[in-house]
Amino acid sequence: MKLNLLTAIFIGMVLGIIIVFLDPVYGLILGFGIVAGCLFRALYLLEEIHKRVSKGYVKPTRVQKAMEDYLRERDKNQTIVPKD
Numbered sequence: 001m002k003l004n005l006l007t008a009i010f011i012g013m014v015l016g017i018i019i020v021f022l023d024p025v026y027g028l029i030l031g032f033g034i035v036a037g038c039l040f041r042a043l044y045l046l047e048e049i050h051k052r053v054s055k056g057y058v059k060p061t062r063v064q065k066a067m068e069d070y071l072r073e074r075d076k077n078q079t080i081v082p083k084d
Contacts (some may be wrong), residue, residue, distance in 0.1 A: 015030075015034065017028075019031055
């Protein structure tokens with residue numbers, strides 16, 4: 001789900017208004033949850049970027065996966081016919 005900048009700003013404003021009108025304890029809990037969730041998401045994305053950059057990892061496409069599966073199955077199902 002992609003959000004454009006204006007939608008993200010609007011959602012942030014609405015959440016800010018909700019947090020201001022809540023009881024301070026609930027506002028702190030909600031605010032902490034939002035900040036912690038953003039930090040965990042950022043850490044996950046950084047880890048994924050690190051994996052791809054450090055190892056030169058390229059995520060295989062569906063076609064490549066299908067070809068690898070086909071070759072693996074073909075090699076597994078081939079029988080060796082003895083020569084007479």
